Amino acid sequence: MPIILRANYYKVNAVPDWALCLYRVDFSPDEERTFVKKELLRQHASVLGNYIFDGNQLYVARLLPQDPLELTSKRHDTGDPYLVKIRFIKEIPASDTLFLQIFSILLRRCYEYLGLTQVGRNYYNSHEEVQNQKYRVAIWPGNVSSIRQHENGILMRFVTGKQLLGLVVMTRYNQRTYRVDDIAWNLTAISKFSCQGQEITYLDYYEKTYQVKIKDPYQPLLLSKPRKRDLRRGQGNIYLIPELCVPTGLSDDMRSDYNLMRDFSEYTRMSPDKRVASLRRFNTRLFENQKVKAELKQWGLDFSQVLTNVRGRVLPGEMVMQSSHSFVYQSSEPDWGKDIKDVPVNVAQNVTNWVLVVPGRLRKEAEELMAGLKKIGRALGITFNNPSLQLLQQDTAQDYIRALRNCSAVMLVVCILPNARLDRYAAVKKHVSAIMGTPSQMVLAKSMQNKARQVSILQKIALQINCKLGGEIWNLQIPFQNTMVVGYDTYHDSARKGASWGAVVASFNKNLTRYYGQVLRHANQEELTANFCTAIQNSLCHYAEVNGCLPERVLVYRDGVGEGQLAYVKGTEIAAIKACFAANQFSPRFSFIVVSKRINTRLFAQGSRSGNPINPPPGTVCDDVITLPERYDFYLVSQRVTQGTVTPTSYNILEDVNSNLDADRHQRLAYKLTYLYYNWMGPVRVPAPCLYAHKLAYITGQAIHDVPHQELCDKLWYL
Known part of the structure; x- marks a missing residue:
């Protein structure tokens, strides 16, 4: 279905038709502070004429009278003299990409006219800070902007809101x-x-x-x-x-404080109508400022003050099938939990031989867990036999591990933990995942003590256990045969500085619901690429072992790639994967898609009743106007957001060899894959293989710090 969207972009109506001259500026004695250097150079405005200066480089609209040009300045506060030496570098034509960088510098100057404060790369309004006395924190309204060439012209992107800086x-x-x-x-x-x-x-x-x-x-x-x-x-x-x-910014302890983050969300999560109103206010404040208007006029620039309209499409809801029950997900519902309540799962893994480890003082919680899983399991078609119950006198990590050393040949380990201490969780998880090679489920005691939510918690635990043992909850109609989808992500090792874990998960069944997962530690890009390719080759071997043939189609969804890494990924990672295919005399239909979720693009739909800006419905696709001409890219809104403004996910198709997939099919497949993440009963923000890879890398880098046991490779043990 077609949909008219508005995006947080403003069109550049007019651009200058002259060339810029680039100069380098040096100060003697040396001066590091940009604002001081700008003050020293500003004393020579009559000589320089109209100029842009970023602290090191000077841009003027004409050649200066001398090269090099030497000028003398004085600090206004101290009277200290400075020698300013200006040397010509080159002339920049309007067709040069550097021209757009000049616009960005000019925009930053306009921000300074508004009295905004630069912190890092972004600008903040310290005069409108919000004080939170409860947590002794001040929040500054922030602004992120960029100017670049898009499909039909040059657009400027604005994001406004309360920004929390990095730590x-x-x-x-x-x-x-x-x-x-x-x-x-x-x-x-x-x-x-x-x-x-x-x-x-x-x-x-x-x-x-x-x-x-x-x-x-x-x-x-x-x-x-x-x-x-x-x-x-x-x-x-x-x-x-x-x-x-x-x-x-926020420390890890602050981020883990639910009450603090809930209070902050009042400032940081702006609803679509409030965000659009904020954009309009900032736009008016910026372009109605007399200094800004004069500056832009001198440089021959003119910006639209109306949000850019974009034509989009809403993909149809997907048919979700669970056992004999099927339904079409309606975007008006937050999830499909009520549709599959008490419905048997597609593939059940009966839990016949398992161990439950629990401190003796939490025996009541253990009995409620055992009885609850049996009852919930019957409705889901999963059999839970009585476990081997291991009661602990103490609740240290060593007590849990000593009890587990006595357990051999079990298919599942379940531990009830008295609290969420990471050191105990990490020690137990490492033992069962790296040494025992057994899927495990950790349950907090307070989860069993929450009587109001106990049934829903038990259902989630039962479903997680089924997935961790290799079961399938629901599936979708997948039109492709012999297809392997791959997810890749990385996570820094919290215990080893400079080390990261790269996780690769690859599907090996028709429904794209079972994944072969591998995770390897690397210290640099070269090791990352080598590990990535090794994991792809291992995944192909596993696929052939299970299916009796290699896949005809391979699609890689790569998360965790910054803007500056795209060239490296295309020239190194993709080239290495293709070399791996060639070495095995294998030529599949191959696509490589970079998935980016930390982006500043926002999309707004119009409410049918109020006419106010609202979030676009799940399935909204945009692949024109705000996309980039040099890329094969699109934006997809896959999840339903009830708080704040939804952020679309960016998909950039870097490689598409003989895939026989047009843009519509790529978009439909990406949307289908967001339905197949088993830790949430609804579409998620990125394709399931990306989220599985993230979970695998995260739990390894945060808790296990070791390569998981080989026996776990074909299971979603990290859910």
């Missing part, structure tokens, strides 16, 4: 952000360092340079290590005064 610190004196890597206990504010050939204490440096007096001279310093690009410029470690820093 870094911001320095009060210049509002720059730094990642804290360590604490330099051996250094204090009275320690000395070399500055312009002289030794000076940090205390004196900050007072002289920033006019800031440090109250505690003996506080240890924070260490921020340079990034790779900073190392290439010769920059060393950066030491910060804790007193002059404020933390930004």
